[in-house]
Amino acid sequence: xxQMTQSPSSLSASVGDRVTITCRxxxxxxxxLNWYQQKPGKAPKLLIFxxxxxESGVPSRFSGSGSGTDFTLTxxxxxxxDFATYYCQQSFSxxxxxxxxxxxxxx
Amino acid sequence: EVQLVESGxxxxxxxxxxxxxxxxxxxxxxxxxxxWVRQTPxxxxxxxxxxxxxxTQIYYVDSVKGRFTISRDNAKNSLFLQMNSxxxxxxxxxxxxxxxxxxFDYWGQGTPVTVSS
Numbered sequence: 001x002x003q004m005t006q007s008p009s010s011l012s013a014s015v016g017d018r019v020t021i022t023c024r025x026x027x028x029x030x031x032x033l034n035w036y037q038q039k040p041g042k043a044p045k046l047l048i049f050x051x052x053x054x055e056s057g058v059p060s061r062f063s064g065s066g067s068g069t070d071f072t073l074t075x076x077x078x079x080x081x082d083f084a085t086y087y088c089q090q091s092f093s094x095x096x097x098x099x100x101x102x103x104x105x106x107x
Numbered sequence: 108e109v110q111l112v113e114s115g116x117x118x119x120x121x122x123x124x125x126x127x128x129x130x131x132x133x134x135x136x137x138x139x140x141x142x143w144v145r146q147t148p149x150x151x152x153x154x155x156x157x158x159x160x161x162x163t164q165i166y167y168v169d170s171v172k173g174r175f176t177i178s179r180d181n182a183k184n185s186l187f188l189q190m191n192s193x194x195x196x197x198x199x200x201x202x203x204x205x206x207x208x209x210x211f212d213y214w215g216q217g218t219p220v221t222v223s224s
Contacts, residue, residue: 034210043202043214091209095168096154
């Protein structure tokens with residue numbers, strides 16, 4: 001199984017900050033890497049698919065990069081509605097696996 | 108508007124069974140792979156199973172193989188998860204999700220399953 005490790009597990013940031021979350025795969029995942037946002041009591045929401053493709057309707061302040069084993073989610077200017085937990089997920093091989101999540105909190 | 112609505116969750120004793128359903132609307136259900144994902148406070152998000160458009164390809168996470176069965180009824184725009192021999196560690200919120208480009212692009216609101224004596 002491909003293990004996905006996110007860092008940091010949590011971070012505190014202010015509105016307007018640039019935020020970067022990293023995700024490392026235990027084996028190469030090519031670019032089959034997705035990012036989700038989840039708010040309390042809600043289902044996850046797809047932000048980025050195929051490592052760097054922005055899902056329709058997602059603000060352009062979100063971006064993704066990387067390939068192979070190292071991936072990054074960047075929020076260029078954090079907005080109040082962006083405080084949430086973010087998960088990476090690989091779909092390169094079965095079983096599809098998720099990272100443990102990164103909680104973005106208000107500083 | 109794409110909508111996925113799960114039902115069938117609840118409290119069950121260890122060793123018991125539950126059947127989850129997911130009613131899909133707002134898209135051509137028969138054209139999409141579908142899947143189930145579960146979430147626990149302790150283990151986070153865990154992919155459970157995927158099923159191809161016509162049901163001819165099915166995959167499971169190892170921990171549910173032989174106990175869970177995914178199926179679909181394209182005529183009724185519905186996805187199912189039959190869960191047998193339930194264990195305490197199967198306690199989670201179960202989400203139905205639609206496949207996008209090698210991702211889950213739409214999710215239901217989730218249905219909670221609690222396995223406890």
